[in-house]
Amino acid sequence: MNDQSTLLAALTDPTRRAMLDLLRGGERSVGELARDLPVSRPAVSQHLRLLKDAGLVAERRAGTRHFFRIDPAGLGALRAYLDGLWTDALAAFARQVESRGEDGHD
Amino acid sequence: MNDQSTLLAALTDPTRRAMLDLLRGGERSVGELARDLPVSRPAVSQHLRLLKDAGLVAERRAGTRHFFRIDPAGLGALRAYLDGLWTDALAAFARQVESRGEDGHD
């Protein structure tokens, strides 16, 4: 019920979304990501930790390289939340249209 | 391409998500929202402006009352973004599984 906070906070930052966009094509190492981003490598590491904690990326280590890739599972939870909100909003709208003229409000 | 920033930023704040949850049942006035939230009424007004700018809520004015309700359209854009990310991630994963052993990286 409170995990959306982590997911949404993770997706809100522009740099992190840029990182996810870079990972659309497949996994990348930390250095590779930093090379294509306007921030320092430590900053990328911090963002990756956040994304990993949020369940949005997965890690694979090979030697000294740490490869990251998008984890589709994390996005599922977010879609479920938005779907629920969407459904409820439509239901509320239908209910209101249906009761045009009635005045039961406080 | 940059509208997700507004949408995600709007959804990230816990107070704004609480407001949206209150609006799940249907439209509410500003004062009604403030009464059920742990923040002041001006704070609610500020949040509503943000949500409205993001396209997540719609407004209806009746006398001095300003009623707000969830606008399903805004959520659609966000779902589309997540879907694209999801699809690409799955495709990238499939591509990588398929090329086990090959080494075409930079």
Added chain:
DNA sequence: ATTATCAGTAAGTGATAGCTTACGGTTAGC
């Protein structure tokens, strides 16, 4: 017309988040 209610705006404050530089740790190669 005056008063009261409802709501948006402005200004100021405190906390949070992202960035940087500096450092420590681990693996690969000579």
Added chain:
DNA sequence: GCTAACCGTAAGCTATCACTTACTGATAAT
């Protein structure tokens, strides 16, 4: 063993954001 490359962590700084109080505007009612 020593050096180099790759990466994570720590500390500090700055900017942004959410909140408050005070004020102004607009509608309703007496």
